[in-house]
Amino acid sequence: MTDARRAVEAVWRLESAAVVGALTRVVRDVGLAEELAQDALVAALAQWPRAGVPDNPAAWLVTTAKRRAVDHLRRSQRFERAKEHLVRPDQVAGSDQDERDGPEQDDALRLVLLTCHPVLPTEQRVALTLRLAAGLSTAEIARAFLTTEQRVAQRVAAAKEALAGVPVEVPRDASDRVAAALEVVYLTFNEGYSATAGDDLVRLDLVREALRLGRLLAALAPREPEAHGLVALMEVQASRSAARTDATGAPVALHEQNRGRWDRLLIRRGFAALLRARDLGRPPGPYVLQAAIAVCHAQAATAEDTDWARIAGLYDALARLLPTPVVRLNQAVAVGMARGPAAGLDLVDRLRAEPSLRDYHPLPVVRADLLARLDRPAEARVEFERAAALTDNAAEREFLLRRAADLPAQDRPTLGASAEAFLARTDLDPTTLRSYGQTLGRVRRALGDAHAVDAITAGDLARVFDLAWSGAAAKTWNRHRSAVRTFCAWARLPDLAADIDRRPETRHRVPPLPPEQVALLWTLDVPVRELALWRMLHESGAPVRTVLALDVEQLDLDDRRARVGAGWVSWRAATARLLAELLAGRETGPVFRSRRGAGRLSYERAESLFKQATKALDPAGLTLGLLRR
Amino acid sequence: MRFLMMSMADDSTPDEALMVEMGRFVEELSAAGVLLATGGLDPAAIEVRSVGDEITVTDGPFTEAKEAVGGFALVEVGSVAEAVELTRRFRRIVGDGKSVIQQVFGP
Known part of the structure; x- marks a missing residue:
């Protein structure tokens, strides 16, 4: 059986x-x-x-x-x-x-394009595709993505429900839908190939499923060069599976891998898929370009034989199509190898203002490499040490610190030492010191502890501020700015905050609702609970959450007030009348109850009801805070 | 998991219908991403044997043709059962004879 x-x-x-x-x-x-x-x-x-x-x-x-x-x-x-x-x-x-014959192939394509439909959230797309198109059980999918069976089952069920009303036909121009399906395949592959969690660095089951789905898609949509490009990329990357980790399971960088362990069969299949993409004669897309780069690496018998000029050219094209910070950083590496470290550094330095790379340790690693090759060892050392401080991987940190230690240190006082001395001051209260510590901590992470403190420029600091706090409130921005000025004065440095403008701190208050609008509110056809709540907010001026938290026991109905902590919430005649109607003799429990059961009306629900009810006054709906006078 | 499926040679020559059906089967499995490589083998084999320091090279053929491998397929699947199912379908197409499946160690 x-x-x-x-x-x-x-x-x-x-x-x-x-x-x-x-x-x-x-x-x-x-x-x-x-x-x-x-x-x-x-x-x-x-x-x-x-x-x-x-x-x-x-x-x-x-x-x-x-x-x-x-x-x-x-x-x-x-x-x-x-x-x-x-x-x-x-x-x-x-x-x-x-x-x-025919229909079966169309059926499979229709199914994959449906399960990868862009109306679905990504994780639902992935779960449904693996369930239906790859025939995996929910238990297998859960294991692969390190989640529970129940969660996978929920995703699959939600996806099926969402697709119930979606037309199953493949549209005439299916490129967008094929692209969405390729994305699902690539995500699955990456999850398996560079496992973000779990004990294994590579999860082969996911790699296999992604390859299988990708090959299927390429066969179903043979006129889509990107489908062949993705297959080529995955085949070539998968060919390195065995060489990517050493005996202890630690990662091995591409240029240090034992190329004899690369799977020639998969490499050859990757070449063939890339040729099929090229034969379609269309301008290469992101997957085709990435595959071409992977193929270039695969073709080099040793790391030294790598055709960096060609790879740099491919990255230039890729960065035009897909100018993500990570692609541009890889481009900088390739350019540094092909056209010299100065050209690479030029590209890297443009990325230093990129918020998403703020704590991304490969950026200082690449910079350090290029600086070392440019014979600027002191700066390279600073960057290696900074990268070591940013990485979570112990093996990698050790490696980076070793590389830093191989370079001569500069003998001027460092940012790290100066900041430590500054924060050790005894003449300041702990709160102020903690606040200064936050500011300097960010500056140290951005510039590196080993950075010579007298070499820091006002421009360096302006860049740190823009990256770290451009979205912060004016008050926060100014607090960090004055911390830096205090530090500079103490360390006898020029004012490094000179390029950082003080921001005006305005306390903007939303103007209250005009009286004629308030008057309109009382004419709305809403339940007594809402009217009583709105009246009380308007007459008492108390915060919304405070009023919603009131219990009947707290109310002093005769004096029209309620004790809240050390203060009072008080109201007038109109609220009093509505309260009497609302409570109808009730003596305990929340004043404002949820519609069902005896629970309390939630803040979110109260806001949403108010927003709905006031659509007639303002198309966007109003918020309860506006009722306070 | 990779499996090497080896099929023993037989004396019959395949007719055109079988070739067509085989072609379709191979195409289907390649498209599904399961079949990584396949090929037929020349029955004329060369034997290389080592005993101690001595290496002897002899031309085939094998004494018992039915025990010689006539063709192979390298498949990548999730389980032994899948490999068996694929082989079962292959045997349906080619008719009487024998195939052997062995897992290929490695990733």
Whole structure:
């Protein structure tokens, strides 16, 4: 019996895309299609051990599921609309062979494009695609993504529900949809190849599924060069799996890998896929360019043989198409190798103002390498030490500190030492020191502890401020600015905050609602609870959360007030009348209760109700805070 | 998991229908991303044997043709059961005979 189960599972893993795809065409609902396919699998489990596995198991499953689909559709109103797509049940038996060619491929493509539909959030797309198109169980997906089965099941269910109303047809121009599917495949691959979590640096099951889905997509959409490009990229990257980690599981950098351990078979397959992309004769897209770069590395017999000029050219093209900071940093590395360290450094320095790379340790590593090659060892050392402080990986930190130690140190006072001495002052209170510590901590991380303190320029500091606090409140910005000025004065440095402007601190208050609008509020047709709440907020001027937190026991109805902590919330006649109506003699519990049960009306709910009710006054709706006078 | 599927040679020459069906099967498996490499083998083999320091090279053929490998397929699948299922389908197409499946160690 378990043998039969294994055989059925194996068939399902190989055929799920074709089976669910064919059924989706018939019932036009991917969720229902999967249910029908699962029913057919149960039937297979009962029948195959006795009758043997059929010659064409996929067709058998489709036929069986279609019979069930007919039953299902008969019972539903969709029957009339859908019956032209269906084979009559009495004709089904002999129809296996007619289905072998064209439609099956289209079915699989339609399914993958559907499960990767852009209306779905990415994690739902990934879960549904692996479930339906790759035939993985929820348990397998959960293991692969280090999450719970329940969460995967929820994602799959939510995705199926979201797709219920989406047309299953592939649009005439499917490039966008193919691109969305390629993204899902690449995400899956990356999750497996550079595992972000878990004990293994590479998770081969995900790599295998991604490769399989990618190869399938490339076969289904052979006119899409990016599909072949992605396959090429994945094949070549996967070819290095065995060489990427050493015996202890630690990562090995590309130029230090034992190239003999690269899988030549996958490399050759990658070459072939890249050639197929090129043969389509269209301008290369991001996947094709990345694949070409990977192929360049794969073609070099040793790290020294790498064709950096070509790789730099490819990165130039990639950075034009996809100018992300990480791509531009890689471009800088390639340019540094191909056209000399000065050209590379020029590109890297342009990235130093990039907020997303603020604490990204590869940036100082690349800079350090280039500075060392430019014979600027002191600066290189600062950058190596800074990179070491930024990385979370112990092995890497050790490696970077070793590289720093190999370079001569400069003998002038360092930023780190000066900052430590400054923060050790005893004449300041602890709060001030903590605040200064925050400011200097950020400056030290940005410039490096080993940076000579007298070499810091006002421009350096302006850059740090822009990166770290450009989005902060004026008050925060000014606090950091004065901390720097105090430090400079103490360290007898010129005013390094000279290029940092003080920001005006304005306390802007939202103007309260004009009286004529307030008057309109009382005429709205809303329940007494809302009216009482709004009146009380308006008359008391108390904060919204305070008023919502009131219990009946706190109220002094005669004196029209309630004790809250050390103060009072007080109201007038209009509120008093509405409160009497709202409480109707009730003596305990929250004053403002939720509609159901005896719970308290939440702040979010109160705001949302107010916003809804005041749409007539202001199309965007108003907030409760405006009621306070 | 990678598996090497080896099929023993037989004396019959394949007819055109079988070639077409085989071609379609290979194409389908390549498209599905399962079949990594495949090929037929020349029955004329060369044997290289070492005993101690001595290496002897002899031309084939094998004495028992039915035990010689006539073709191979390298597949990448998730389980033994999948490899068996693929082989089962292959045997359906080629008819009587024998295939052997062995897992390839490594990633």
